[in-house]
Amino acid sequence: MVQYAAPDLDASFAALADRTRRGVLEQLGYAELSITDLAVQFQMTLTGMRKHIGVLEAAGLVVTRKVGRVRTCRIGTERLDEVTAWIDTYRQRWDARFDELDKVVAALEQKEQQDARTRR
Template sequence: MVQQQQLDRAFAALADATRRDVLERLGRGPATLGELAEPSGMTLTGMSKHVRVLEDAGLVTTEKVGRTRQCRLGTERLDDAMAWITFYQRLWERRLDGLDAYFTLTKGTES
């Protein structure tokens, strides 16, 4: 159940384009809330809400540095989400391979 909740938080966080942009930006290095908000013209309050969602998912960490809040990529990587995606990717690949084999076999018996 706990893993399911972590997946839910990660996918919910990634569902928003602004939050994906934040992760992309933080992939280049730490940034303040103001630096994250500036490109989109978003208020600090609005960006703070997005960063909080990413923090709750473990994808971002923040630290108060003087009068600013410094953001970094979190230590919680997307390993659980990738494992979930990979499982279903392999499942569908096996099913499609089976379907392909069926049609190949059926086509060969029609002659």
């Protein structure tokens, strides 16, 4: 609940800010894939794709394991929960504040009417 120490959020959001990486997450939703599979599909060098996977892995959004010479990637959803949790927390607060503002506006309007009456 306390979001002071949230170093992961930086990494998670940054990882999601790239179209290719979101595409990778999408693809990994259908099947586990090797670095080569992904590099081919996104028309990128192995090294380039490996970097993206590294970013996703560091952000906890992807988990990989190496069997023989091939590294297989699959998604890890826990961090996405953290991301949505952050957003939901603040959206709730914001919505609450908007409601308050509505009340303040209503109160001001009432007071305005009262003042108008006393001025009479």
